[in-house]
Amino acid sequence: ASATSFLLTGNVATATLTIQNMKLGQVIDIQMTGTLSSAVITLAFDFSATTINKVGTGAFDQSEKNVIQVVCIDDTDGAAIVNYSVAKLTIDNNPD
Secondary structure (H helix, E strand, O other): OOOOEEEEOOEOOEEEEEEOOOOOOOEEEEEEOOEOOOOEEEEEEOOOOEEEEEOOOOOOOOOOOEEEEEEEEEOOOOOEEEEEEEEEOOOOOOOO
């Protein structure tokens, strides 16, 4: 429940990212770099039942660096709600 940022590098292939002990309001950033050409990512949570919602229209891009942001909306076991978004990661210091 205390970690909020993860960096996955190297040759990332099929992977299930299991997120445990997520708390209400917690935001987790997962930055993925390296060789992603065969990457297939699945999110999993340790709640007994979880509604997982995708926010926005961004899609995982195997040819680019990606960031997946996960937000816990409800941490009630059996009725947990988690939202996530995916975006291409671009180095840019101008937030226009």
